[in-house]
Structures are given as structure tokens and as C-alpha cells.
Amino acid sequence: MVTHQIIGDRRTTLSAEDLAALREDLYEQRLFRQEQLQQIAAAATNATEALPTRQTASRIEVRVKLAASARMVLADVEAALRRMDEGHYGACHLCRGPIDRERLSIVPQARHCGRCQQVREADR
Secondary structure (H helix, E strand, C coil), rough: CCCCCCCCCCCCCCCCHHHHHHHHCCCCCCCHHHHHHHHHHHHHHHCCCCCCCCCHHHHHHHHHHHHHHHHHHHHHHHHHHHHHHHHHHHHHCCCCEEEEEEHHHHHCCCCCHHHHHHHHCCCC
16 A cells, blocks of 8 residues: 655645545445346335336436436546556546545545536536
8 A cells, every 4th residue: 555645745644544445435335336237126116026117217217317326426436546556546646636635535436636627617
């Protein structure tokens, strides 16, 4: 395990304790999303037994969107855990600069620093 991922000022340097806490957050998120997907699948199984109605169709649409979102976040979490294992965690995918420790504590699966994320969102 890498003790310091990114060299920089105090806000961006990740200690072994920081990485351990962030890894734990990612594990919790992974478990939550896996359980969420299981619950959505179980609800979908129960819903198929009922007669289709407009309300059922709306619920199915919501479940499909929730499942897609959960799968996307789960993929991001898995990618962040791989970056940790490979020693690349905490570096922005665009500018290669450090991702602020505070940002990682809020969004531990973040791939971009705050500045690059703003640019990406502005381009949408």
C-alpha cells in the first residue's frame, strides 16, 4: 500500500490513514450499491407477478433508472478501488494534478479535480 499518493500541499497529501478511511468509505458504498441492486431486482420480480397498470409501468421506469444509476456508481467505486491498488488514486484523469482531499472525502470515487469537473460539466 502506498503511504502518500500525491505530493502537494497539506490539503492534497493523502496519508496512509486517509487512504484507509477512503478505502473503507468505498467498500461501504460498494456494499450499499450491491444491496440496492439486489433490492431493485427483487422488487422487479415481485412486480412482474402483478397485472400491468400505468402505475406499474411508472414504477418499472423508476426502478430501471435507479438500477442504471446504482450500476454506474458501483462501476465508479470499483474503478476507484483499482486506482488505489495500482497507486493512481487521487490524481485527476484530465490534468493529472492532485484531487483535493476534501473532495475525495465527499466523493471518494472522484476521477477529476474540482476545476476539471467544473469544465466537464460546463461542456455538457
